[in-house]
Amino acid sequence: MVHLVSAEQLSKATERAKSGNLFVQPTSLMRQYRVTNRDTGNIYVVDFFVRKSDGARFGQCTCPGGLNNKVCKHLSAAAAYHVARMIARREANRAARMQQAA
Ligand SMILES: [Zn+2]
DSSP states (O other): OOEEHHHHHHHHHHHHHHHTTTEEEOOTTTEEEEETTTTTTTEEEEEEOTTTTTOOOOEEEEEEHHHHTOOOOOHHHHHHHHHHHHHHHHHHHHHHHHHOOO
């Protein structure tokens, strides 16, 4: 499990993810993503966790690197997807609240 502390930590892995041919899909579980490497056909599952006591965020990937607690390109690709998804959800919620208030 990797403790996610900064965007910087993910940036190197993000570069690797861009150069690879990765495809991220949400699963039916909250905060879980399936990452497919289109070049190799490998599929890994990435999970994100938020520790309730202090809000610290963690991620885990099922690839060999991820199981060795490395920030792998799958984790990074899924994190980028997850963040974009959370922002979209927040915006949608805000739009819904504004409509209710109007
Ligand atoms: Zn991985």
